[in-house]
Amino acid sequence: MRVRRAGDAALLVETDDLAAAHRLHAAVRDAALPGVVDVVPGERTVLVVADPARCDLGRLAARLTDLPLPASASEDAPPVEIPVVYDGADLEEVAELTGLSPEEVARRHAGSSYTVAYLGFSPGFGYLTGLDPVLHVPRRASPRTAVPAGSVAIAGPYSAVYPSQSPGGWRLLGRSDLPLWDVRRDPPSLLQPGTRVRFVPKETP
Template structure:
């Protein structure tokens, strides 16, 4: 574990792997250490922001390596199910790139065991690891200016669901009515780092 200063009010912890990032994120949130403002896990890092007036960053940096890390509790929780109509605009193109039929693409995507690696790009947008390697196709050469809310997509080794209408270059496999981001919910994001996700085939798939 390598810890570096990130400006005057944050530490960047290089964990080396996704599982450790998730466990450190959970440990910091459970510990509720004085002065910590936010914890932002990434795939191989955790950014810890703090109030310098209430937290000595050097002391915090010295304390982090000794912080007990919990087991991956999220792995024991039931996965979030995402009912999906597989009728996306890029489904045929993904099938061609992967050398599969449309039906095989759907079957492989729905059979993948996903985990939220981290959140980014837009509120509630979870980068999902665990995509079947056969479906690792590149992003579109030309991004769309507007991807509809609820679009189920893939790009490279990741899967995702667009929580709101936004530009995007991921390849669209289908759509879901599941609400991923709701400001009236606590927390607003349905997906959290470490959450397991499973896509299910909904009626209407072509």
């Protein structure tokens, strides 16, 4: 674990892997350290934002390295199941890129176990690790100006579901009607760092 200053009001903690980042995120969140105002996990980092008027960053850095980490973050919780209709606009193209049939692309995508590495890009957008390496394909050369909410997509080593309509260059495999972002929910995002996810194939209505 390596702790670096990130400006005048934050520390960036570098961990060895995704699981360690999730464990540290959970530990800092649960410890409710005085002066800490936000904790933002990444794939192998945790950004700890503090109020300099209430917290000495040097002492906080020392505290972080000594903080007991839980055995796991949320790995023991049941996975969030996301129903998917595999009829995406890029399904055929992904099949051509991977040398698989569209049915096999869908089967492999649904057959993997995913973990939310971190949230980013837009509210509730979770970067999911665990994608079958055969399905690691590049982003589209020309991004779409509007990707529909609920679109299930892949790009590089990640999979994701677009929580709301937005521009995007990921390749679309299908769609889901499960709301991932709801301001009336607490928390609004259904997915959180460390959440396990499973995609469940659904017949075309």
